[in-house]
Amino acid sequence: MNRRALILSALAVGAAGFAGAAWYATRKPEVAEQPATDPRLVEALIRPHSPILGPADAPVTIVEFFDPACEACRAFHPIVKDIMKQHGDAVRVVIRYTPFHGETSEIAVRILEAARAQGMFERILEYILWGQPQWAAHGKMRPDVLYKMAVSAGLDHKAAQAQMQSAETGSVLEQDLADVNTVGVQKTPTFFVNGKPLERFGEAELRQLVASEVALLN
Secondary structure: OOHHHHHHHHHHHHHHOOOOOOOOOOOOOOOOOOOOOOHHHHHHHOOOOOOEEOOOOOOEEEEEEEOOOOHHHHHHHHHHHHHHHHHHHHEEEEEEEOOOOOHHHHHHHHHHHHHHHOOOHHHHHHHHHHOHHHHEEOOEEOHHHHHHHHHHOOOOHHHHHHHHOOHHHHHHHHHHHHHHHHHOOOOOOEEEEOOEEOOOOOHHHHHHHHHHHHHOOO
16 A cells, blocks of 8 residues: 555544644745747646636636645635635636645645535635645644544545545546646746736736736726
């Protein structure tokens, strides 16, 4: 049995007895500098399986390459939510999994995919980001704590064990990692807006890029 299988098995055992932020990404938050003009690159930005926050048919799309264990991703999450609120039905967010923090990040992704299968993606996403300092503290990753948090937030333990290890979840991870390499993402969070990279990282810059794309709709 490999180490990943051992961890997943340990999570299952730990959850049975369960009663019931953080560090920067190892690669500092910046973004790709080249526009997504290559057809292969455009295809790699969004896949049919990618989780969507907001209206599925919104004309402006923020693609976020996201690591659940990344402190900068956690810090930008309320900013992204506020941008969506500001522009209403005009903006959606597509999440691309970028587990740069290794095995614990991958387990977090598997938990999110189980939550999505159970119709709880946004709830569990909010909960594990809120609790990130407890399970993704610098130098001390705690996947057992992460899993218990998800169960306490309502994730069905028995169903989640199968969903986390399913072929479908494995395929999502494999494709997202391949797309991370194709796009050339090296840091989290990395943002694209309607295929345009955020060339200078920052809250004001992201807000401006989204606003400029929304303005083009009028």
